Amino acid sequence: MRLPGMELLSVSPNWLLIWVVAWSVKRTGFEGAIAGLVLGLIQDGMTYSDPTHVFSLAVVGFLTARLQKQRYIREDFVSISLIVFGMAVLAATITALQFSWHNPAASTEMANRTLGEIWTNHQRIALSSAILSSLWAPVVYYPLNRWWEMVETVIQPQQNKLKNQSF
Amino acid sequence: MYALRRWWDRNGVKLGLISLAIGSAVLLRQTQGALVFETYRWLTQPFFRDPAQVTQAGSPRERELEQRLVELESQNRELQRLLKYVDQRSDKGITAPVIGRSSDHWWQEIVLSRGSNDGIQPGFIVSGIGGIVGRVVEVTPHTSRVLLISDPSSKVGVTISRSRNMGYIRGQSANRVILVFVDKVPDVRKGDVVTTSALSRLFPSGLPVGIVESISFNKSPAPEAVIELSAPISHLEWVIVSPNPKLAEAGAAAEKARAKEPAKPTVLQADPVAPENQLTEYNLPQESIQQFQNRTEAEPPPIAPLEQPISAPSTPEPNVEDVPPVIPKASLPNPVEPAPVEEPAPAMSLPALPAPIETAPPVSDPVEGRDNP
Numbered sequence: 291m292r293l294p295g296m297e298l299l300s301v302s303p304n305w306l307l308i309w310v311v312a313w314s315v316k317r318t319g320f321e322g323a324i325a326g327l328v329l330g331l332i333q334d335g336m337t338y339s340d341p342t343h344v345f346s347l348a349v350v351g352f353l354t355a356r357l358q359k360q361r362y363i364r365e366d367f368v369s370i371s372l373i374v375f376g377m378a379v380l381a382a383t384i385t386a387l388q389f390s391w392h393n394p395a396a397s398t399e400m401a402n403r404t405l406g407e408i409w410t411n412h413q414r415i416a417l418s419s420a421i422l423s424s425l426w427a428p429v430v431y432y433p434l435n436r437w438w439e440m441v442e443t444v445i446q447p448q449q450n451k452l453k454n455q456s457f
Numbered sequence: 458m459y460a461l462r463r464w465w466d467r468n469g470v471k472l473g474l475i476s477l478a479i480g481s482a483v484l485l486r487q488t489q490g491a492l493v494f495e496t497y498r499w500l501t502q503p504f505f506r507d508p509a510q511v512t513q514a515g516s517p518r519e520r521e522l523e524q525r526l527v528e529l530e531s532q533n534r535e536l537q538r539l540l541k542y543v544d545q546r547s548d549k550g551i552t553a554p555v556i557g558r559s560s561d562h563w564w565q566e567i568v569l570s571r572g573s574n575d576g577i578q579p580g581f582i583v584s585g586i587g588g589i590v591g592r593v594v595e596v597t598p599h600t601s602r603v604l605l606i607s608d609p610s611s612k613v614g615v616t617i618s619r620s621r622n623m624g625y626i627r628g629q630s631a632n633r634v635i636l637v638f639v640d641k642v643p644d645v646r647k648g649d650v651v652t653t654s655a656l657s658r659l660f661p662s663g664l665p666v667g668i669v670e671s672i673s674f675n676k677s678p679a680p681e682a683v684i685e686l687s688a689p690i691s692h693l694e695w696v697i698v699s700p701n702p703k704l705a706e707a708g709a710a711a712e713k714a715r716a717k718e719p720a721k722p723t724v725l726q727a728d729p730v731a732p733e734n735q736l737t738e739y740n741l742p743q744e745s746i747q748q749f750q751n752r753t754e755a756e757p758p759p760i761a762p763l764e765q766p767i768s769a770p771s772t773p774e775p776n777v778e779d780v781p782p783v784i785p786k787a788s789l790p791n792p793v794e795p796a797p798v799e800e801p802a803p804a805m806s807l808p809a810l811p812a813p814i815e816t817a818p819p820v821s822d823p824v825e826g827r828d829n830p
Binding site: 301302304324327328329331332333334335336337338341343382385389407411415419 | 494558
């Protein structure tokens with residue numbers, strides 16, 4: 291989705307990455323990686339699956355969960371933005387590495403990118419997607435977080451009840 | 458057993474949900490996101506504007522030029538018919554609204570709201586107002602995905618329409634592309650019009666690409682130029698999708714090569730049979746320059762189109778029709794008349810033209826002489 295004024299050097303925010311970070315921040319590494327896997331598969335379906343998106347998003351999900359932000363910082367918005375910034379750079383770097391590894395194997399259109407092109411592209415993409423994504427992160431994070439908290443408060447008592455019954 | 462049962466009670470639902478999520482994601486991936494695109498198209502449908510609104514815009518001057526262009530085109534077609542030049546290109550195009558941009562920063566793509574139900578197939582040419590935009594790489598029943606020519610991975614064989622110098626363009630992921638020349642000393646000036654060359658295997662020749670913006674002669678393997686694309690790639694609203702004649706005639710060999718990797722958007726390197734990338738093009742210069750020089754001196758321009766009927770069976774289909782419209786419009790200083798006629802000749806001379814060149818002019822020269830006046 292691109293609204294006017296949302297682009298920087300023809301790069302738009304990485305919404306899926308923001309979602310993965312928002313999801314993983316208060317969850318376990320396993321859950322984060324699964325979320326990255328699922329969203330990566332979806333993005334593969336919607337664009338080219340040759341350097342797969344699964345890998346970068348799963349790593350992002352896992353690392354975000356391992357950061358265990360809740361333990362150190364209570365504050366939410368700025369820290370989420372910072373995490374998204376770092377993770378966007380990381381994701382772009384992983385993709386660039388994937389492109390570089392694929393490079394010698396010709397036969398696909400990936401061979402059309404030279405190493406120099408990949409890494410100049412990487413600079414542009416990593417920086418602009420990191421800036422944009424981190425600025426837009428709270429927009430995704432806030433409603434999602436509220437919603438998940440609400441779900442938690444509704445479900446938790448029921449689960450406790452179930453647990454007590456089973457014992 | 459009991460422990461297992463208890464574990465299942467506790468984690469069963471979670472496991473089920475996870476596998477459900479992964480399963481549906483895999484399904485979505487296998488169908489190339491068809492569901493997502495179709496849903497998105499359905500959601501955005503109420504917001505499409507009427508194509509007439511967009512295409513009708515233009516000053517009286519533009520409209521006049523357009524009408525003259527139609528006139529010249531039909532004249533050109535008539536002449537070609539008289540010369541028994543067979544043109545397989547159909548002018549039918551499908552107008553399609555652009556409903557989305559790529560969701561990945563590494564690929565420059567757009568999503569159109571017309572798909573296989575409207576007759577679009579992968580490989581179709583997509584052009585915007587002003588010039589070519591890209592190539593269809595993926596279709597669902599109602600949407601299609603287009604790889605733009607501004608993508609770094611798409612390389613298209615092009616030619617400078619004034620001097621017939623060859624090269625290929627490489628995307629720069631914006632409204633600019635880099636043209637890498639084949640010749641060491643290309644005859645090129647700022648403001649020259651760039652069109653797709655007859656050597657390109659994925660695009661018909663003569664489609665407008667852009668205008669030379671700046672040139673750097675001291676690039677190491679070959680000189681490069683920055684091309685400003687004539688189609689407004691960054692804010693496309695409507696595009697025209699037209700069948701690709703080259704694809705139709707590519708034959709069984711190309712079909713096989715494509716069948717191997719159906720999901721790949723292989724741009725220009727799809728067919729191992731006759732790849733038209735820098736490697737093969739670099740082999741050309743010495744011969745082509747010689748041929749080019751000999752020919753321009755030996756033959757007057759009007760004969761040029763005649764070579765095509767003869768060379769057509771062996772080489773990729775040339776499409777002369779598209780050339781004339783571009784040149785007069787974009788490069789105003791040039792005289793209108795000679796350009797269209799001169800156009801196709803040197804382009805066709807490059808792909809190793811055999812003997813027929815010598816025999817062609819005498820046969821066809823009188824024909825044109827008779828019919829033209």
